[in-house]
């Protein structure tokens with residue numbers, strides 16, 4: 001018997017195709033089109049244009065102390081550029097069209113991602129700052145509703161007025177001595193006290209340091225925030241956490257103090273509310289925690305995460321902005337004088353001795369009339385934005401409006417600090433402090449596109465506390481400038497920032513205060 005060698009699958013397929021010409025040509029066309037698509041794809045991907053490489057993350061590290069200015073210099077050369085890093089490419093843009101694209105038009109493709117979540121979750125949990133997708137959407141929805149209620153607005157205004165008056169009393173003591181006061185530290189304490197009271201309905205009184213518990217929470221809270229941010233530059237943090245050593249052991253200890261305090265307050269509030277339910281007295285508690293407890297029976301961890309995220313969001317941002325504002329007014333005495341005059345004109349009050357009464361008179365209608373003050377706060381944020389760089393992770397390969405491509409996993413950041421200094425955006429006087437640039441000829445504030453003025457981010461994730469922050473800052477500053485004059489402790493000092501996530505004044509700001517009249 002003739003032995004026929006076994007035929008391979010390929011031989012069988014070829015035999016079948018040759019005996020069926022229709023199949024043969026169809027298969028040939030299919031193979032050719034797949035091949036053509038592959039070749040085209042390869043050509044197209046070769047044609048992809050990536051942003052110019054402006055350096056590496058090592059250059060960034062070498063310029064760490066002045067990193068925002070280093071990146072501003074790069075931004076003046078390239079609107080969009082790349083820095084190469086060991087784990088990912090970092091893309092920085094100051095082009096408003098790109099900013100609009102990543103923050104709004106293609107919002108779903110840019111977010112916190114696993115990278116940020118992993119770093120932030122020990123402190124922020126599943127709070128709004130750390131998450132994306134459905135978890136974010138849900139919290140954004142309930143929180144924006146809460147922030148827009150009249151109840152919360154009125155409740156928080158009273159807290160801001162009281163804390164501004166308290167600060168005024170403290171400054172009036174300094175004004176009669178020849179001493180200086182470190183105003184950034186005072187603003188930090190004031191901001192924590194106010195936001196904590198709005199969030200939990202409890203007075204910490206950090207500013208006057210009268211409560212031991214409040215002080216130890218305040219310290220632990222600051223330490224946990226700083227240690228969490230340290231993870232961004234510490235490549236060994238994961239191992240240190242596993243071994244519970246060094247900065248990670250400290251972080252665990254401090255987060256525990258924060259958690260114990262917060263859970264105690266939540267439990268206390270639940271007990272209080274139960275008692276009030278029994279006696280049908282449910283009104284009068286408008287802090288965020290009470291409102292959340294009333295509308296939903298959510299689990300305690302989630303509640304802790306939601307509320308603690310507000311405290312983190314609202315503290316350093318407001319405090320640093322107030323500090324830079326006072327610094328800029330010390331450097332620009334004529335602006336300081338104009339604001340004081342505006343406060344005097346709008347309120348009709350000149351020689352103010354009762355600070356509490358004056359602060360209580362600062363209703364929303366009164367604040368609305370302070371257009372120059374509004375412009376000066378906005379101008380401060382343009383030059384010294386509380387969040388100087390804000391990075392997202394790209395979720396899938398993409399091309400930005402300027403034609404530059406980005407790859408999945410790349411870090412893509414917009415840069416409020418650099419953008420605030422770009423002549424292409426603000427004109428030749430970009431680096432000058434000029435509140436007038438925000439006013440029309442009738443002195444009415446004119447907002448800019450949020451994709452140019454990016455201090456509050458933009459798009460669906462725009463800062464939720466923007467109006468809240470303006471209201472707080474306007475109340476505090478109207479009281480301070482209605483009552484006092486400010487001068488730097490050391491006029492010759494070169495003031496600069498400390499490189500952190502928020503733009504703090506390095507070493508704080510010592511100022512002299514004087515009664516206005």
Ligand code: HEM
Pocket residue numbers: 128129140195309310313314315317318321381385386387390454455456457460461462463464465466468469
């Ligand atoms: C000068 C004051 C402030 C500035 C400049 C500012 C700026 C910002 C920026 C840049 C972001 C985006 C951060 C990110 O990418 O995650 C943000 C988000 C946020 N801010 Fe503010 N903020 C200020 C005050 C506040 C205050 C007082 C609150 C609340 C009490 C607040 C609540 C939030 C929240 C909840 C988010 C997260 C929004 C989201 O992811 O959907 N902010 N803010």
